[in-house]
Amino acid sequence: MTQTRTLYLICSAAPPVFDVARVIEDAQARGWDVCLGLTPTAAHWLAGSLDGLAALTGHPVRWQYKLPGDPDVWPPADALLFAPATFNSVNAWALGLTDRFVVGVAAEALGKGTPAVAMPCANAALARHPQFEQSLATLRTAGVEVLYGDTGYVPGAPGTDDPGPFPWPLALDAVTTLGIRTP
Ligand SMILES: Cc1cc2nc3c(=O)[nH]c(=O)nc-3n(C[C@H](O)[C@H](O)[C@H](O)COP(=O)(O)O)c2cc1C
Numbered sequence: 001m002t003q004t005r006t007l008y009l010i011c012s013a014a015p016p017v018f019d020v021a022r023v024i025e026d027a028q029a030r031g032w033d034v035c036l037g038l039t040p041t042a043a044h045w046l047a048g049s050l051d052g053l054a055a056l057t058g059h060p061v062r063w064q065y066k067l068p069g070d071p072d073v074w075p076p077a078d079a080l081l082f083a084p085a086t087f088n089s090v091n092a093w094a095l096g097l098t099d100r101f102v103v104g105v106a107a108e109a110l111g112k113g114t115p116a117v118a119m120p121c122a123n124a125a126l127a128r129h130p131q132f133e134q135s136l137a138t139l140r141t142a143g144v145e146v147l148y149g150d151t152g153y154v155p156g157a158p159g160t161d162d163p164g165p166f167p168w169p170l171a172l173d174a175v176t177t178l179g180i181r182t183p
Pocket of ligand 1: 011012013014015039040041042085086087088089100121122123126161163
């Protein structure tokens with residue numbers, strides 16, 4: 001019998017986060033048990049949908065650290081997908097700045113050897129900031145499959161609320177392939 005595998009889907013505050021219910025259903029159709037983690041800003045954007053997303057995944061949606069002594073409410077991860085990963089979250093993850101719960105989860109995943117995929121969503125101006133390329137290189141060196149540019153999200157122009165097409169199926173394909181390869 002095939003055991004269900006657990007995917008931590010981590011989303012930060014860029015417009016593709018509004019697709020998350022459909023993405024969860026797609027991941028579930030691929031056999032994943034999905035736990036949804038959000039940055040505080042993403043949780044604020046999705047405030048009206050959090051109960052429905054918890055019902056859809058069957059797990060609490062998390063965006064804050066638990067209190068000391070509280071139990072872990074998620075099963076251990078078999079793979080992690082950080083998408084959309086904002087400029088801010090990419091840099092925080094690479095620099096190890098874990099004041100936000102989900103960045104802490106993603107940072108620990110590197111040390112645990114959890115297969116991890118990131119699809120950044122940062123416009124072309126942010127992408128030219130000198131830290132951004134370094135952060136992507138750091139994450140790649142740590143084993144994260146980064147889907148950006150030719151291999152993933154193609155940055156749009158700055159100055160608009162619409163970041164352009166976000167290829168969610170590529171992200172799910174990548175994490176599913178990685179998660180299957182690593183039992
Ligand atoms: C309408 C709107 C669209 C945004 N789109 C993006 C985006 O595509 N990429 C990005 O890096 N930041 C974007 N931002 C800015 C982030 O939401 C902001 O930097 C936030 O602090 C990110 O926090 P987080 O990484 O903790 O989610 C957008 C903000 C707004 C209000």
